[in-house]
Amino acid sequence: MGADNIRISFEILVCLTIIFFVDINTPLGLSAWILYFIPLFLTLYLEVRNGPFYVTGIIIVLIAASFFLSPQDMSPLYALLNRIFFSCMLAASACLIWNYKMSGENLKKSEKNYRILTEWSPDAVIVYRDGAIRYANRAFLRLFDPDPASTPVGKDILDMIQPERKEIVRERIRQASLGAQVEVSDVLLMRPARSNVRLDMVFREICWDGSLGVLILSRINDSA
Numbered sequence: 001m002g003a004d005n006i007r008i009s010f011e012i013l014v015c016l017t018i019i020f021f022v023d024i025n026t027p028l029g030l031s032a033w034i035l036y037f038i039p040l041f042l043t044l045y046l047e048v049r050n051g052p053f054y055v056t057g058i059i060i061v062l063i064a065a066s067f068f069l070s071p072q073d074m075s076p077l078y079a080l081l082n083r084i085f086f087s088c089m090l091a092a093s094a095c096l097i098w099n100y101k102m103s104g105e106n107l108k109k110s111e112k113n114y115r116i117l118t119e120w121s122p123d124a125v126i127v128y129r130d131g132a133i134r135y136a137n138r139a140f141l142r143l144f145d146p147d148p149a150s151t152p153v154g155k156d157i158l159d160m161i162q163p164e165r166k167e168i169v170r171e172r173i174r175q176a177s178l179g180a181q182v183e184v185s186d187v188l189l190m191r192p193a194r195s196n197v198r199l200d201m202v203f204r205e206i207c208w209d210g211s212l213g214v215l216i217l218s219r220i221n222d223s224a
Contacts, residue, residue: 008046015039023066027073033063052094060087129213145193162188176203176214186221
């Protein structure tokens with residue numbers, strides 16, 4: 001278990017302890033147990049797949065215990081119904097948190113698999129985000145410059161394109177960032193150590209390192 005997991009687990013444990021102590025010293029008529037939502041939502045940051053369900057189970061046990069330990073200032077039946085309803089809300093919230101965490105895990109797995117595919121793709125592939133190339137696969141690195149010390153990563157792809165086609169490429173990047181899949185042909189890529197090459201490019205939106213960017217696939221224009 002990582003340091004962050006240990007820290008969050010400790011914070012959840014402290015929250016549960018404090019809320020339980022407050023609950024058993026609060027009359028049944030005061031819904032102190034609603035504070036249990038705090039440790040439940042902390043499981044969003046816990047790298048344990050079923051963490052929301054584990055914490056919900058502990059909370060339900062604590063709510064049941066505090067039902068008998070709290071000072072009774074109202075009908076026990078009404079107080080019991082309140083706690084049962086709240087327990088159902090906790091279980092529903094745990095399901096939502098679990099689904100959210102699973103979606104994040106699936107996204108990370110898909111991104112990892114996509115990285116592997118793009119790395120070995122025969123097509124030149126780059127990821128463009130925030131005005132710079134964030135990733136370039138082997139095919140693009142070989143296409144750009146055979147010298148391993150010269151890398152396009154961190155540079156703006158627009159600075160490598162002929163002035164006449166720069167604006168249309170900029171517009172295609174903007175359209176792709178809005179979810180469209182677009183393309184442009186006959187783009188002259190200016191290379192530092194080799195003659196310039198004409199490319200056909202396809203642009204589409206992609207999630208990379210947890211943020212949205214633009215995937216650019218390039219092929220040499222054989223008709224040039």
